[in-house]
Amino acid sequence: MGREPVSTDLGMPRRRVNPEASERGTLRGDLGFPQAARVALANGQLRRNLGHATATIRAKRAAVVAELDDWEALRDAGSALKADVMSRLPELLEQLEANVTARGGVVHWARDADEANAVITSIIQGVGARDGRPVDQVVKVKSMATQETGLNEALAAQGIAAVETDLAELIVQLADDKPSHILVPAIHRNRAEIRQIFLEHMAGVDPGLTDEPRVLAMAARAHLRRTFLSARVAISGANFGVAETGTLAVVESEGNGRMCLTLPDTLITLMGIEKLVPTWRDLEVFLQLLPRSSTGERMNPYTSLWTGVTPGDGPQEFHLVLLDNGRTAALADQVGRSALHCIRCSACLNVCPVYERVGGHAYGSVYPGPIGAVLTPQLAGMHGHPGVGPGAGPGDPVDTLPYASSLCGACFDACPVKIDIPSLLVHLRAQHVDGERARHRLPTAERAAMAAAAWVMATPGRFATAEKGLAAGRLVGRGGRISSLPPPLSAWTSARDLPVPPRETFRQWWSRRPSPAGTPSPFVRGAPSDE
Amino acid sequence: MTSSSRRGAPGPTGNGAKDEILRRIRRATTEADAGTPGGAVPRGYHLQGEHSPGSPELIELLRDRLLDYRAAVHRCSPEEVPATVASALADRQARRVVVPAGLDPAWLAGWPGDAVPDRPAAPLTVTDLDGMDGVVTGCAVAIADTGTLVLDASADQGRRVITLVPDYHLVVVRAEQVVQSVPEGLARMDPDRPLTMISGPSATSDIELNRVEGVHGPRTLVVVLVG
Secondary structure, eight states: OTTSOTTTOSSOOOOOOOTTHHHHOSSOOSSOHHHHHHHHHTOHHHHHHHHHHHHHHHHHHHHHHHTOTTHHHHHHHHHHHHHHHHHTHHHHHHHHHHHHHHTTEEEEEESSHHHHHHHHHHHHHHHHHHHTSOOOEEEEOOOHHHHHHTHHHHHHHTTOEEEEOSHHHHHHHHTTOOOOSSSOTTTTOOHHHHHHHHHHHSTTOOTTOOSOHHHHHHHHHHHHHHHHHHOSEEEEOOSEEETTTTEEEEEESSSHHHHHHHSSSEEEEEEETTOEESSGGGHHHHHHHHHHHHTSOSSOSEEEEEESOBTTBSOSEEEEEEEOTTHHHHHTSTTGGGGGGOOOOOHHHHHOHHHHHHOSGGGOSSSOHHHHHHHHHHHHOBTTBOOSSOOOOTTOGGGGGGGSOOOOOHHHHHOTTOOOHHHHHHHHHHHHHHHHHHHOSSOOHHHHHHHHHHHHTTSHHHHHHHHHHHGGGGGTOBTTEEOOOOTTTHHHHTTOOEEOOOSSOHHHHHHHSOOGGGOOOTTTTSOTTOO | OOHHHHTTOOOOOOHHHHHHHHHHHHHHHHHTTOOSOTTOOOOOSOSSOSSOTTOHHHHHHHHHHHHHTTOEEEEEOGGGHHHHHHHHHHHHTOOEEEEETTSOGGGGTTOOSEEEEEBTTBOOOHHHHHTOSEEEEOOSEEETTTTEEEEOOOTTTOOGGGGTSSSEEEEEEEGGGEESSHHHHHHTOOTTSOEEEEOSSSEEOTTTTOOEEOSSSOSEEEEEEEO
16 A cells, blocks of 8 residues: 555545446435445545534524524415415416516526436537637536536537636635535545645646645635636526516625636526525525525625626626425425425534434435435435436435435424424335335235234233243344344344344343332233233 | 527426426325415514614624624714725735725825726726735625625625635625615615625634634635624
């Protein structure tokens, strides 16, 4: 190992770059969650990085949320506003389209990722044709929607380089890595790793670069400055689109968003159809909920709001692309649709004990964490729930996502629009189980075990008899845990350890303890239905 | 005629896509028995702050919030604005700054440097702006609770690009422009104008989720609070 050239491997954890990822799409990984989580859990550096970053952001969020005595009222309003949007989407979308068009913008609609990418590519090529000079590079503001459609890869195939300008996206792009967090895609990287990525992949970077965050931010500024000042086309997402006025909003920190939204002559914005708010005034709710929930700030440094084209100020050509890509499938599920209320703050990721330990890559989707576990199956489709496609069939990694949770409920508490993620997870699990039941004519091991458990638990006597057999479990455990059981029980232990059974169960202890003053045992001696 | 069609931009594509998406939505919401009917949004949150716009408490709150973002803040009376602005620009050793065409000339009357106006008839280029030592503007409204300054491209604020490319931004805020809460601020904002909400200098939280100042926007934000 020591003879390998140090310049290519300084003992840093190497990112698993998956050449098939684009084939399987941006919502569907290669491995199911349990398998992918096992890989991630073996990476000690990743766990330290995530633990540090999520602890920092949790403390910041808690402090700024505690400042507002009307936080719960804001959450109620945010939740009701999104429910209202979902109940009258067609009307609001057409209103948005009419207002954007009236202000000189052009509105496009895309049923799926391929269609969105094709529309955007053709707009860029149209700019090149008009100018008599092809556009070979565009600048991008961080956008989950374009991540979801795999836009960068689609543009690259047409000879157009998409330059990510958000610092974390730039880190991911330079390292040929994948995003692992909705807000901070490079959250899995610490400052030393980021420095190394810059040294290896950023042309013309100062070789004396330190790992001071401020110095790293300056390096990104210098690297992108010329690109910004000469960019002809920019691509953004949108945090909000106001139906009443046709206004779009991008919420950001660094000023890369302002650069993209202001400097190039042509702006293309890709927005999911669920990102609407009905009226201008509704922003007063979301502009309080979002910054405090996402970066833990009273307000993010920059929010840009624009309506169509303003002559003489900013882009003179504006295109808005409205994206479905599975959203209407989620909408058809009366319970599941509340996942569409998400405003992409990522608070649920930061409080999730599962996310904190496995990181975002284990989810295999551009939407990781608790919200990803309920959004991804509905957008991509899983067994028992249609998305943009029917799901990938048996062994689909997406099918494992509703189970990627301990249902502790921290995500629900943190969600600024009160999405009941634990209930959604249970709902999707039920759909998945129903789907499986329909597929298997013979009972599965799980169903047989559940039926047996139901029979055993039906009377106290059967249960007491079963308990006597439990002690045998002590023989297979090591160190107080059972880590592997033979099939079919291995289906349980492949992803979980079991504690070894106690020497004595509570009921056994209760029945032999000296009974104070004639109190009958409720379990054995006095139980009326005992055999 | 809209500016985009005048310039021959590609027109809307995928009208079939629009119809199909709307059809899918209508089917989905019918199937799911249309969720909560719209209309009843509870607005139990504070619509107004406890202090009235322009009150000394709000000026102080705004100052505190801006300092928290590591902006530089100077308070002065209306008469002291020229001297305060001149002193801040001198500290910066600025020689040439860009100003919007409608900036109150009195604000820069105490400063001996070169104030270059960005005129709609002859707008400065990005390269011109990149060569400036800073920009001086007014603002449309300021929100004290969140330390936010809103620019709306009025005559004393100028095009969005002039407050973006220079590395130093000095904003003069008049007391009557300061409101307490986000709802009060939005009520004063005109969605027909291009709007930029600024809360501190450019910053990022992308490295280990700690906020550090200074990426692509102006790395130095100086606020002169008048009143």
